[in-house]
Amino acid sequence: MSIEQFDQYVTGMFANETVQPPAGAEDALFQRMNKMRKRKRQIQAMGAAVVICVGVLIGAHVAGDSQNGAAISTDGSRAIVPSTAIMATDEIEPVPQHENLSQPTSAAAESDLTVASDPPPAGNDFSNQDEVNLEEKRPPLHQIDALPATTAAYDSGERSLQAPEEETWVLPAVVKVKD
């Protein structure tokens, strides 16, 4: 008999072999299963209870901290500013005036950019547009009249010093004129 024949012989002997288990085996198995499942459910319930307790404790701790913070701030022993107060001050704080100028400044910058982007004028000739711009930049006459009187008096005095002596200048520095 070859090895293969021997193997087949043995395989055929044990194929579909069944042995009836003892009578109490079924009940013993399912009792064990029920106990295991009950224990599993208890462990799951305990785990859920622990998670809930931890959550409640953490919530209570956080709530207690916030209440303590408010009480101390009213006593003045600790300077704790609630976030809502910070928000309120932010809202009350006036907007700086230079922010109001941002729009014209940006407009001016835009105009400068447009000027810069224009092709440069040929030579040193002033165009009519340049004259118009100079006119716009020049202060109006009523503003010159409103200058302080001391400046006007100084100008008039300086002119009076120059008038009688044609070659003598009254200046902080000494000027010597040859010839």
Next chain:
Amino acid sequence: MNSEDVDLIERCKKGHAQAERELYRRYSPMMFGVAIRYSNSRHDAEDIAQDAWVKVFRYLKSFSENNSFEGWLRRIVVNTAITHYRRQKKHTHHLDIDEVYATPQDLEAFTESDYNKEEIEKAINALPNGYATVFKLYVIEGFKHKEIAETLEIDVNTSKSQLSRARKALQVTLLNMARIAKKKG
């Protein structure tokens, strides 16, 4: 796998207690037969079978209907039995028959009609545990050497050599049994 089994397994997966009992009654004789094959006593076989069924119901959700359910059950029992065997390994004693080899004359003299199932079973159980386990897994359960190696945590070549030695030892044992029977007769 037939449609009845598929339906039964689906109901078991949903946790129906009656379906679990029905599944147990349908497959427990096969499971217990395998358990007895890999245990030293009927009491051990009961423990192995019960542990195996607990595993079956625990991992049934992971079973795919595309596979053989009976093969899956058989594998669970075998693995449970091997785990059980490893726990009791220190307390077992077996004969060392590494030096027993069958000669070609022995193999030729062996004829299948000489032995019945009980005698073959007795001869297999007389083998060292390592040989017997590999022989049963390969010849009776239909495992491949790779599967045996994974199950027993041994090398594939070790599985092959143990099977070869197991066959020879088994045939020698059977011939000896036949000689003793002849003398008695």
